[in-house]
Structure formats: structure tokens, C-alpha cells
Amino acid sequence: xxxxxxxxxxxxxxxxxxxxxxxxxxxxxxxxxxxxxxxxxxxxxxxxxxxxxxxxxxxxxxxxxxxxxxxxxxxxxxxxxxxxxxxxxxxxxxxxxxxxxxxxxxxxxxxxxxxxxxxxxxxxxxxxxxxxxxxxxxxxxxxxxxxxxxxxxxxxxxxxxxxxxxxxxxxxxxxxxxxxxxxxxxxxxxxxxxxxxxxxxxxxxxxxxxxxxxxxxxxxxxxxxxxxxxxxxxxxxxxxxxxxxxxxxxxxxxxxxxxxxxxxxxxxxxxxxxxxxxxxxxxxxxxxxxxxxxxxxxxxxxxxxxxxxxxxxxxxxxxxxxxxxxxxxxxxxxxxxxxxxxxxxxxxxxxxxxxxxxxxxxxxxxxxxxxxxxxxxxxxxxxxxxx
Ligand code: PMP
Ligand code: GLN
Numbered sequence: 001x002x003x004x005x006x007x008x009x010x011x012x013x014x015x016x017x018x019x020x021x022x023x024x025x026x027x028x029x030x031x032x033x034x035x036x037x038x039x040x041x042x043x044x045x046x047x048x049x050x051x052x053x054x055x056x057x058x059x060x061x062x063x064x065x066x067x068x069x070x071x072x073x074x075x076x077x078x079x080x081x082x083x084x085x086x087x088x089x090x091x092x093x094x095x096x097x098x099x100x101x102x103x104x105x106x107x108x109x110x111x112x113x114x115x116x117x118x119x120x121x122x123x124x125x126x127x128x129x130x131x132x133x134x135x136x137x138x139x140x141x142x143x144x145x146x147x148x149x150x151x152x153x154x155x156x157x158x159x160x161x162x163x164x165x166x167x168x169x170x171x172x173x174x175x176x177x178x179x180x181x182x183x184x185x186x187x188x189x190x191x192x193x194x195x196x197x198x199x200x201x202x203x204x205x206x207x208x209x210x211x212x213x214x215x216x217x218x219x220x221x222x223x224x225x226x227x228x229x230x231x232x233x234x235x236x237x238x239x240x241x242x243x244x245x246x247x248x249x250x251x252x253x254x255x256x257x258x259x260x261x262x263x264x265x266x267x268x269x270x271x272x273x274x275x276x277x278x279x280x281x282x283x284x285x286x287x288x289x290x291x292x293x294x295x296x297x298x299x300x301x302x303x304x305x306x307x308x309x310x311x312x313x314x315x316x317x318x319x320x321x322x323x324x325x326x327x328x329x330x331x332x333x334x335x336x337x338x339x340x341x342x343x344x345x346x347x348x349x350x351x352x353x354x355x356x357x358x359x360x361x362x363x364x365x366x367x368x369x370x371x372x373x374x375x376x377x378x379x380x381x382x383x384x385x386x387x
Contacts (some may be wrong), residue, residue: 006203007027007129007130007134007205008129008130010127011126013347014122015032015122015257015347016032016033016122016254016346017033019031019032019033019334019338019344019346020033021346022335022339022344023338023344026338026339026342027342028338028339028341028342028343029341029342029343029344029371029374029375029378030344030346031345031363031364031365031367031375032334032338032344032345032346032362032364033230033346033364034122034164034170034204034205034237034315034316034317034364034366035237035238035267035364035366036235036237036316036366036367037366037367037368037371038367039232039235039370040235040236041235041276042265042277043279043280043284044234044236044272044273044280045116045236047271047273047275048268048272049274050272051267051268051271051272052268056188056249056268056271057267057268058267059263059264059267059268059283060092060264060265060267061254061264061265062258062259062263062264062271063087063090063092063255063258063267063275063377064090064091064092064243064264065092065270065274066086066087066090067093067270067271067274067275068187068270068271068273068274069086069087069090069092069271070086070274071274071277071278072086072090072091072092072243072245072277073085073086073089074277074278075277075281075284076090076215078218078281079133079202079213079215079318080213080215080326082215082216082221083166084215084222084245085248088248088251089180089246089247089248089251090243090244090245090251091244091246091251091258092238092241092242092243092264092265092270092307093227093242093243093244093256093258093262093265094262094265094364095229095231095240095241095242096200096227096228096231096242097123097225097240097242098242098258098261098262099225099238099242099243099244099250099258099339100123100124100127100164100196100227101123101127101196101231101261102254102257102258102261102262103196103225103243103244103254103257103260103334104124104127104130104162104164104196105127105130105131105257106129106133106134106253106254106256106257106318107161107162107194107196107253108128108132108133108141108158108161108162108249109131109132109135109161110203111132111133111137111160111162112129112132112133112159112160112161112162113133113157113355113386114128114133114134114135114136114150114158114163115135115136115137115138115155115160115162115163115164116128116135116137116138116164117135117137117138117139117140117147117155117164117165117166118137118138118139118140118164118243118351118352118353119140119145119171119172119351119352119355120137120164120166120351120352121166121170121198121349121351122259122351124164125263126138128209129363134159135353136155136160137352137353138151138152138193139289139354139356140169140172140174140353141267141356142172142310142356142358142360143310143311144174144311145169145172145174146174146180147165147176148181149180149183149184149187150308152184152297153187153188153231156187156191156193160191160193160284161193161194162193162195162196163184163188163193163194163196164195164197164198165184165195165196165198165214166194166197166198166199166201167197167198167199167211167212167314168199168201168204168205168211168312168313168315169312170200170201170315170317171315171346171348171351171362172310172317172319172348173310173312173313173314173315173317173318173319174311174312174313174314174315175205175209175211175212176212177212178210178212178287179218181212181214181220181255181259182213182216182217183217184220185217185219185220187263188223188314188368189219190222193222193223194250195214195220195224195225196224196225196227197213197214197216197225197226197227197249197320198227199211199213199226199227199228200227200228200229200232200242200314201232201314202228202233203232203233203284203285203287203288204232204288204291204297204314204315204316205288205291205313205314206291206294206295206312206313206314207287207292207313209313209314209321210221211314213226214226215245221331223245223250224244224246225244225246225250225254226246227242227243227244228242228243228245229241229242229243230243230273232316233283233284233287234273234276234283235366239266241265241266241270241273242260243283247337249362258340261348262361287325289365291316291365292371294366294367294369295312295316295321295365296316296363297362297365297369297372298372298376299312299318299359301372301373301376301377302318302320302363302376302379304376304380305320305325305376305379305380305382306325306382306383306384307320307324307325307342307361307379307382308320308321308322308323308324310360315367316364317362317363317364317365318362318363318365319336319348319360319361319362319363320361320363321358321359321360322359322382323359324385325382325383325384326359326360326383326385327385328359329347329359330347330349330360330361331347331350332348333347333359333361334346334347334361337361338355341378341379341381341382342378343375343378343379345361345362345363345364345369346361346362346363346364347360347361348360348361348362
């Protein structure tokens, strides 16, 4: 047998696949992997059907269809006040995942470092390692999971090529403030460090907060690659369509990789998204309220369980501290909850390099109200541990 040299030793199947599979095997309610159990807007589905039937089923332009790039530029201007050139600053990608992966390949090289924050979305570190780089992981601390900028200042050195930020943050729901962005701008001034800003939950922020996109910030936007996902915005995670916004020189480098890992993205869906973004901006403008109602319902229902709710400022995830019911480590507890109680969640420790001594699970509330009610009713059956 020939020997096999793994480029990702120690990496297994992602937790999202593991927990969704277990949920399916057990017939459990799946609040683990983040996806809605309801459909995209009917008007958008109509446009997909229209474009599928009208032809236009061959390769799209490498950077995205001009109509969709123009619609994205319009949205960027309307939401963040930033004028971007649809031809030179926007690239449509195969979901946010491809945008993140291609950006890391384009901007991190052997011997270089990328700073990421724990708990970190699981694709970041493998992408950095495959680029030959090193991930420098800085923990965010419960319950607020705010960035410790002093630690970032200490971590920055001549080898730092990239900082990957994610706000609103998966899995914790934390959001960056305008002050965070100003602090970051000061730290990076006079350095060549780029920012890869994962903003896939840009439209899911609560309690009247404003999403602090890097695109709002005059200084940071010049060094930022900003990633969005139509999967989140249009309840269509299975379509895997997203996009990257970055200044022309960064976009040019980014596209050198994008053209060889994806080339182009599914044509009829791009055309449908272009139509719908323009005809129905009310859809994404209504998302904060839509998901805030779900968050509030889920929190109300969960307050009847012995699980302790952590703050939820953005995303469609709610984290809970379960020390009140068990001291078991979270991967085992999440499996047991799926098998024995019939509700699947994500154990948060898997997103850390060095998991802290905490007992936290993440639940996805992008579900019909009836699904959330059924799940919470099951979780209400958990027994508090006696003191
Ligand atoms: N980043 C974060 C923080 C996510 O939660 C997700 C979720 N799916 C992605 C990136 C990937 O998005 P997509 O499905 O568009 O590839
Ligand atoms: N981003 C989704 C989550 O956090 C899952 C994406 C995936 O399954 N790769 O649950």
C-alpha cells in the first residue's frame, strides 16, 4: 500500500455533518446545523423558475452576471453608503465558503500568519493551513465574547498577513461595535495586513443595533475583503451563492484563485437574485424583525427549561450554558441530548483550539414557530442537577 500524507491531519468530518446525520438517524428535531426549515420568498422562487425555463443555463461570467453585480452594488450603497464598482469590486462566489477559502489562498502564504478568534467558524483554520500559513487563535471570552484588542496588538507581527473577523458572530451571536472598528483601524494603520470580514449574518442583528460592516468604515474598507451569503439572506442555504466585495487590487488577486476553484456560479439563480434584490429590498430590510421575533419566542420558550440563556445580539443562533443540568463535556452531552431527548444542538468547544472550562451548546432558531415550540417542550424535560 502506498503511504498517504494527509495535508489536514487531525481534521475529521465537520460537526455540522456529524450532528445533522445523528439527528436524522435519531429522528430528532435538528437545531444543530444552521439552516431554516422554511422556504425562500415565493417571488424569488418564481424568478428562478422563470430564468430556468427562459434559457440562460450555461456558464455565467467568471466574476458574476453583470445584473447581479450591479444589484449587489446598489445594495452596498443603500445599506453601507459605500459606492463600489460592480465590474471591479464584486465577485459572485459559490457560497461564502468558497469566498473565504479563495481569499485565504490568495492572501496567506507559507510562513505567514492569519489571526482568527475562538470560537472560530470551522472552515477558517483548515483554509489557512492548506495555504501553508499558520492560524494564530485568540479566544473571545464568555458571556460577551468581545474581542480583546490588546491581545490582538500583541499577536500582530511582520508575518501577519490577514485578520479574519466574523460579525455577527457564529456561534456566539456577538457583534462588533463602531468603536471596535475604530480600534482595529488604529492597530492596522501603517501595516499591510488585510481583513477578511465574514459578514454572512449582516441582516440578522437585533434590538435596533446597526451592523458594523467593514464597508461602512472609510479606512478599513480599503484593506477589507467582505463576504456575504445569499443562503442566509434568502433562506436558501442549499443554493450556495454568496459574494465578495473588495477594492479593485484585492479583487483582482482574489479572482485569480476564484477562477480556478469555481470559475463561475449557477446562472439562473444569479439572474433570479438580480431581479429579486431590485424588486423586493423589503425582504432583507425586514430580516432583523423577522428573526428577532423568532429569537424572542425561542428565548421565552427556553426560559422554562433549566438551561441558562446567553446574550443573543445577532445571527440565528442561541447559545445556552447547561451547567445547571450536567457537567458532562459538550460533545458527549450534545449527542446524548439528540439520542435521549430528541433535540440536536452544536457543542461549542469544537470551535476552539483550547476549549475553556465551559459548558455551552448552540441552538439554531431559524425554524418555524411550531418546530421551536416542540423542541423547547422536549428540553423542558431536562432535570436540574441538585445542589
Ligand atoms: N461563515 C459563517 C460564519 C457561517 O455561519 C457560514 C454558514 N453557513 C458560512 C460562512 C458559509 O456560508 P455559505 O453557506 O454561504 O457557504
Ligand atoms: N454555517 C452553518 C452553521 O453554522 C453550517 C454550514 C455547514 O454545514 N457547513 O451551522
